Amino acid sequence: MNRRQALRNIGLGTGAIIVGPATLNLLQSCKSEPTYDWQPTFLSASNGFALKQILEVILPKTETPGADELNIAEFIDSYMEQVAHPERQEKFKQSADAFSRAFKKEFDKEEAEGSSEEYEQIIAKYLKATPSERGEIAKRTTETQDPQDRDQRISLDADAGSLAYLEEVRDMGIWAYKTSEEIGENVMWYDPIPGQYIPCGPVDELGGGKAMSL
DSSP states (O other), X not given: OOHHHHHHHTTOOOOOOOOOHHHHXXXXXXXXXXXXXXXXXXXXXXXHHHHHHHHHHHSOOSSXXXXXXXXXXXXXXXXHHHTSOHHHHHHHHHHHHHHHHHHHHHHSXXXXXXXXXXXXXXXXXXXXXXXXXHHHHHHOOGGXXXXXXXXXXXOSOHHHHHHHHHHHXXXXXXXXXXXXXXXXXXXXXXXXXXXXXXXXXOGGGTGGGOOBOO
């Protein structure tokens, strides 16, 4: 399966994100070879393991590099710690913890013990849900639960938090992937000195149908 088909199958899409100089520098600092004993600086170790597994499902290695080779998980972890504002940091951690609870509920095991197949299954459960299903999930909160049954430490519904987490990881992952030097210069249509504006022309002369690297 090629990358385009893989992204289509899982219903991926991303909005526009503005990239500033500080973010670009941070992204370029995450170019070293990935390690298997990576310790996150923002997320917990188990959340970091899950983040890498999620990104490997969304951006697997095919004929082009995958998320693991480009250290996308390391970038997201560093971005959340060094760039994101406090409110976004807190929401990201809460949703990561919600995903952890949803994973344990689904498979009766911790997220750090999950297999690639289990991650594919739970990601598809949320990201391939129908619009109406996703709408229902997004509206869930623990406020609807019986106060006697509520864990006061839990402030976000596991399903709602998981959906929010996977959507943000997906969007940030694709953004970081397309912004990386490796993909921008060697996979996408790269022209460091763009020439004249050509509103219409043969596809094979205009990047061969590839998106242009910015």
